[in-house]
Amino acid sequence: MTVADILKAKGRRSVMTVKPSETIGVVAHWLQREGVGAMVVSTDGQTIEGMISERDIAYALPTHSQDLHNMLASELMTVRVITCSPKDSIAEIAKTMTNQRIRHLPVREDGKLVGIISIGDVLAHRVSEVQVEANVLRDMALAGR
Numbered sequence: 001m002t003v004a005d006i007l008k009a010k011g012r013r014s015v016m017t018v019k020p021s022e023t024i025g026v027v028a029h030w031l032q033r034e035g036v037g038a039m040v041v042s043t044d045g046q047t048i049e050g051m052i053s054e055r056d057i058a059y060a061l062p063t064h065s066q067d068l069h070n071m072l073a074s075e076l077m078t079v080r081v082i083t084c085s086p087k088d089s090i091a092e093i094a095k096t097m098t099n100q101r102i103r104h105l106p107v108r109e110d111g112k113l114v115g116i117i118s119i120g121d122v123l124a125h126r127v128s129e130v131q132v133e134a135n136v137l138r139d140m141a142l143a144g145r
Helices: 003-010 024-034 054-064 090-100 119-143
Strands: 038-041 050-053 104-109 112-118
Touching: 003 090, 003 112, 003 119, 024 038, 024 054, 038 112, 050 054, 050 104, 090 104, 090 119, 112 119
Parallel strands: none
Antiparallel strands: 038 050, 104 112
């Protein structure tokens, strides 16, 4: 199974992006409204300039509490963004997400942003695989009787 399988299962949703010039107040509003935990920071919606997540905002709160709402996404975003390809295996990206302690991976193909997957997407896909495997094993056991 590959990242492309997860993207296909998610459907043709566009990737939530935010411009680097947007305020954290606007970013927080969009995160809440869309029910997502992170957004890609991109000027044009295709290149990846950074990522901003709920965690970035929460961690900035103690230091920037008075100014946080008006800070720019570019000031809080993670610049070193790890990405994956639609061809990557789910096992590979699960390992990457675990080892790097990240919950969201933008998906790039030919240098362009084509999707984003979360650890929840990976787990849901793996649970489906395990259920299919369990059903096959049960059917084999019943057929052997």
